[in-house]
Amino acid sequence: MIYIYTKFNSLEQKKQERIINEAMKEFARSGYDRASTNKIIKEADIAKGSLFVYFNNKKELYLFLLDYISEAVSKIYDEVDWTETDILKRFWDIGLVKLKFYKKYPQAFDFLKAASHENAAEVKSEIDKMSKANFEILFKRFYEDMDLTKFRDDIDIEAAISVMNWTITGFTQQQVDRLSSSDEISMDVLEEWQKYLAFLNQCFYKKEENNEKTNKGQD
Template identity: 60%
Template structure:
């Protein structure tokens, strides 16, 4: 994490998770400006004094949650087989890991969904910076060591990759906005994504590589 909160980090795991989940829920449901630290305290079953003993302000708590979310997202990339050099198989593998992580940490990704619509001036610059970082970092890692020789010789490979990027980001946004909770997402989403991959593969790959 960018900032260390030793008093909070040293709490027993169960209490720490209660506070994190209560805060994720409150900010996701009400947005930054309307979120109430009193509601977070009530939901987590702790005293107000103790919350502000761990975090100096509401903004500091919010920024901690962003750092926490980034750590969870990083777990996705830790589980990917980077020896796979086919771009579509690589993206499918990343999608499958994302699916598993979403299911394991649903409050984090409900918060991530809310971030996309957060407009509070106090935290908007940090959110914008995060969004650019997550997209750029994810794409950089996602395309590392990809075998570009599979692409057709008569197309601009970078433009093809741009189209794949737009499709992935657009599909993810569509699925994110279509559900109230990531717990509602089923394996059929991955099956639907396969259809798009098959279509793009026929467009961009040499015939023998399809």
């Protein structure tokens, strides 16, 4: 449940997103205790002191971010077909939704990952309360109920999945760096993503699986 922050919510959308992204960036980079609200104010290009007009203190800002982004990620992941057991087809869906989300909140996953390891006493108990409901869904749901029979017998499946994960993360970040938040995801991006998935298919799947299409739209 996201608490109501009337003054913050009254800001134009782009300004809200700028504050959210710069705050997540600073918390992810420095940790809660060392994070500087002055840096957030400077990078977000807002008036000095205005941050605490929207949020009473650093703790309130941090918990707002945690709640806001966790709920936003959960909603966007509803677009993924979790009944799909082929990991490459699932990665196709995940790649698209992550690209869409990264375009709007490029710091979100770094922030959530940092939060999952945050030990600051001031926020630790609140993080622990949310962890079961949010972090497990965000990071473990990827790999549930996967069909591992498609992998070659001589493959270290755990290592292969790690390579797949690094590929999807790297590709998504590369595209985010190229696109502005207003750009649509072009056919060129989709075709390039499909090529990466086809390559992973050839590297890790059994030969009889290599001819299967990884793009669900072509099934």
